[in-house]
Amino acid sequence: MGFNIAGTDKKRIVIIGGGFGGLKLANRLKGSNFQIVLIDKNNYHQFPPLLYQVASSGLESSSISFPFRKIFQKRKDFFFRLAEVQAVVREKNLILTSIGELKYDYLIIASGTVTNFFGNEVIEKQTLPMKTIEEALILRNTLLSNFEKATICTDPQEKQALMNVVIVGGGATGVEISGVLAEMKHFVLPKDYPDLKQSEMNIYLVEGSPHLLAAMSEEASDNAKRFLEGMGVKVMLQKKVVDYKDDKVILDDDSSIETKTVVWV
Template sequence: MNIPRSSFPRIVIIGGGFAGIALAKKLRNKNVQVVLLDKHNYHTFQPLLYQVATGGLEAGSIAYPIRKVVQDYDNFYFRLAQVKEIDTETRKVTADIGDLYYDYLVIATGSKTNYFGNKEIEKNSMAMKTIPQSLNIRSLILENFEQALLTNDINERLSLMNFVIVGGGPTGVELAGALAEMKKAILPKDYPDLDVRKMEINLIQGTDKILDAMSPKASRKAEEFLSGLGVSIWKNVRVTNYDGKTVTTNSDLTFESATVIWTAGVKGAAIKG
């Protein structure tokens, strides 16, 4: 990795997210050598990914170059790398660009989408944890509306205009609201010869309230607001499968949809070792 030797202890930080960047700032110009590794050369402001997915913001608005953050830090090095494995016995990090030995290691790799072992859902649904994934969702939304204009099959058209969001946490709620705003203010102007009123936004939540981790009042207000925007909220419903066309649940409820966005949970982005 071409990291010079140092008489100071070497601290390796894996991950340039909120935690990794915050620690890097705390270690600025201390008597340590800091090496920050990340698979991207930019920091992503993840709370606004839904805005990129729905066209409210461009990707550059929520991405900031990591090198620009640390360019004035002494004895600090950034490497664009995908970490493959950690050997705690020899204190070695193995990445796609080579090996690196450390004195102290901080794993700040964040989380990734959790499909709870359902490979079919993982294969056919859309996730929204990165900027490329958000851009893919934006492209799919527009492609579906273009296709809806061309098809003469009513059922296919309705499927193309039916958006199913699985997971009523903050991400799912924000995304549902942003899609509803698109339906109200943007899509009718962009697609005047398409009956956008037939667009459906379905938010599916496995528990008895959305924003389950927040207060009952916040949950109730959010539900009222989304319902007012025309979002259909389904509570105490769990999605069991999605084959690319039909969403099946643990009840008799099914949805015909060309777009399923999975925001139903995350898990730690673990590294081998």
């Protein structure tokens, strides 16, 4: 086990993470006078802009994941290693990983970010983030299994909690997932779940600031709100989620929404 990488006279560049940044750099370094080692904890590159399609069953995960070994076929003095990087020892030019240690001459850290739960452990444990293919598939399975449970549920309150979806965060991802779930409600639910009433599925999009898509123009923000509301999404601005317990999302004005599906984006 270990890295088992052939010795070379060239300087070694280690890239941690084959996401957008790491992959672009590795491609740019093609033909350079360096040995390249790309390390990722997955053996595939993923394309996050279409994660919402995987979460809503519109696309299979294989359509947005690309094996590194296929991308880098025939590259000379290039090594991919499947490993999780655990620490960097800068004074020794060394990284510690799940498959052992590796020396580098230059180190590029392109390991992306993690979802911010603002330190709330309950929310972290019980809500569904959507940054990776794995998380998108968990969300897809949760939605579908909740619909299945709703078809046989005889308790109206429990059924409503199964049919309500709360999306927290009105940035690009929150807007995309709300929109695609509204499409699912209108076009998939009536065909695939004829026992469920379309009107029973509620999609709430909760955003703390006064605007959706706060990083974009006011026009884009207003249009997004108008389109989503036109599709039946309940857009709630200037409301913050403070807790999630007993299948209830608690807002900062002390109101609550019953749901078994909270998407944290």
